[in-house]
Amino acid sequence: MSTPEDVRLDGRVALVTGAAVGIGAACATTLAAFGADVALVDREPEHLDEVAEAVAATGRRVTTACFDVRDRDAVRAWIDATVTEFGAIDAVVNNAAGTFRAPFESLSDRAEDALVAENLTSVTTLCRAAVAHLRPGGSIVNVTSVEAHRAAPGFAVYAAAKAAVANLTRTLALEYAPRRIRVNAVAPDVIPTPGTGMLLHAYAAKESQGESLQPWPDAGRPEDVAAAVVWLCSPMAAFVTGSTVHVDGGTWAAGGWRRQLDGDTYTL
Numbered sequence: 001m002s003t004p005e006d007v008r009l010d011g012r013v014a015l016v017t018g019a020a021v022g023i024g025a026a027c028a029t030t031l032a033a034f035g036a037d038v039a040l041v042d043r044e045p046e047h048l049d050e051v052a053e054a055v056a057a058t059g060r061r062v063t064t065a066c067f068d069v070r071d072r073d074a075v076r077a078w079i080d081a082t083v084t085e086f087g088a089i090d091a092v093v094n095n096a097a098g099t100f101r102a103p104f105e106s107l108s109d110r111a112e113d114a115l116v117a118e119n120l121t122s123v124t125t126l127c128r129a130a131v132a133h134l135r136p137g138g139s140i141v142n143v144t145s146v147e148a149h150r151a152a153p154g155f156a157v158y159a160a161a162k163a164a165v166a167n168l169t170r171t172l173a174l175e176y177a178p179r180r181i182r183v184n185a186v187a188p189d190v191i192p193t194p195g196t197g198m199l200l201h202a203y204a205a206k207e208s209q210g211e212s213l214q215p216w217p218d219a220g221r222p223e224d225v226a227a228a229v230v231w232l233c234s235p236m237a238a239f240v241t242g243s244t245v246h247v248d249g250g251t252w253a254a255g256g257w258r259r260q261l262d263g264d265t266y267t268l
């Protein structure tokens with residue numbers, strides 16, 4: 001029988017990329033709240049120290065680094081420094097990523113390369129560098145998106161890269177199962193964060209026209225994604241690998257279904 005201790009992460013070391021704000025910051029603080037020491041990276045120094053302070057307040061150890069995860073040498077150096085500091089790695093949360101809306105044919109080669117480097121290659125690089133140091137029982141969690149599982153007009157390359165990470169997740173799960181290292185993904189739908197500013201305006205406009213974007217009545221929060229990440233990193237998820245947890249208020253399950261406003265109430 002599982003016990004509450006099985007969700008504890010005491011004595012474990014977790015790495016989180018893109019940890020300064022949004023989903024990454026929530027992952028960092030929640031992993032620490034459940035007992036993990038954390039190594040955090042973000043390319044923006046602003047707010048990273050605040051997250052580190054919040055972690056330190058839990059009594060857990062924390063290190064911060066500031067670089068762009070597209071820099072492969074910097075990623076490898078960070079892994080080495082983290083292993084030197086903490087001795088081992090137990091969990092890796094590949095969260096740093098980003099996108100912008102653009103018609104497919106307007107995307108320059110440079111912009112496309114940047115999107116692929118940020119959303120896919122940074123993940124392969126970090127997984128490859130970290131996996132050598134992951135202890136048995138270790139866990140990799142890749143933050144993908146609902147867009148990895150459906151068409152995404154205006155976000156073609158981002159969605160394709162996220163779909164690639166979803167597939168990478170399944171393949172690495174099989175490659176590392178013999179070493180008892182689990183590899184899973186969490187796939188959020190829209191979660192209000194600094195990165196979703198413009199998108200939220202567009203969605204708010206749709207809501208005001210009576211169209212609801214997610215089946216669940218309330219908006220998702222970064223903490224909702226972090227909760228799934230912590231569970232996947234914990235012994236509670238010991239037999240879960242190669243899976244995607246959809247943290248999306250039912251969007252993926254709904255397919256093309258939308259709630260419509262009928263007077264003051266939403267109807268099916």
Ligand SMILES: NC(=O)c1ccc[n+]([C@@H]2O[C@H](COP(=O)([O-])OP(=O)(O)OC[C@H]3O[C@@H](n4cnc5c(N)ncnc54)[C@H](O)[C@@H]3O)[C@@H](O)[C@H]2O)c1
Pocket residue numbers: 017018019020021022023024041042043044067068069070094095096097098118143144145146187188189190191192193194195196
């Ligand atoms: N928020 C959403 O609605 C949503 C939906 C689906 C998927 N996601 C995914 O969740 C993850 C986090 O999203 P968010 O909304 O919290 O983003 P955000 O933009 O609010 O925060 C991302 C953080 O990552 C950092 N970062 C981005 N690229 C980086 C890089 N190349 N190197 C180092 N740091 C980098 C940023 O500086 C920032 O601090 C991403 O993988 C995103 O694709 C988010």
